[in-house]
Amino acid sequence: MRILQAFLTALLLSGSIAVPAWSDEPVNPPVAATKEARLDQLFIDLKRERNEKAAERIAGRIWGEWSQSGSASIDLMMQWSQKAIENQKFDVALDFLDQVVTLQPNYAEGWNRRATVHFMMKNLGKSMSDIDHALQLEPRHFGALSGLAQIMALTGHKQSALEAWQKVLAIYPMMRNAQDQVATLSEELAGEGI
Known part of the structure; x- marks a missing residue:
């Protein structure tokens, strides 16, 4: 099947076969960039940008990408943890963040957020450990x-x-x-x- 598909693709590209304009075949839209590809481009842009305000906007877009865990439940717990931090209820925030890193250990921003809460609670050793996890996932x-x-x-x-x-x-x-x-x-x- 792959050989046939490759052969037909080669014929189409060579112009030997014409596809009618009225064809009912769906046109494949361009594939949206993956999160990694978007982040890679944003980091390139961030490194090149020489305007402080424009760089801040790019950094904000990076934070936006980092904040998307891919799980509605994790995103909700991250929102709740942020609300708890804003209300200086660090123990509550820590409870949510413990769940985040347990349920999704490959989510760098969960580790970073928990490191921040530990820092605010003056738990510097625990903060360092969480920073290490975050940097292993996203250097x-x-x-x-x-x-x-x-x-x-x-x-x-x-x-x-x-x-x-x-x-x-x-x-x-x-x-x-x-x-x-x-x-x-x-x-x-x-x-x-x-």
Whole structure:
């Protein structure tokens, strides 16, 4: 069957067979890009963009892609966790996020969100562990890298914080906070070397 299909395709492409314009054969619409392909293109655009506001919009679209788990139940639990975070009910948020990472362990944003809640609760070790999971699933996760940089700075590991912020800038060059942190930490580390 594949040989016949390939033969017919070759004939069509060579122009030897004409397909009538009135054919009832459905025309295949272009296939929508996969989530990975959309993310890859957005990251290319983010790296190239030199306008801060335009870069923020691209980053927002990336967050939008990350927020889509592919499961209505997981998305709902993520919404509930966000509402709990906004109301500073971190234990409630953590309950939802524990369910998210248990039910969908390959969902990087679930791990990142839980890392954020642990950070807010001052559970830095647990936050680091969740950041590690998020970065294994999505190494370009500039939110998780930013969290890592903040923890490194808080715990006095300035060189590691600087390196994490530099990784953020390699992905998202126009992130103002990362630019400021790299400048500040570079000055501090240079001053300590004197």
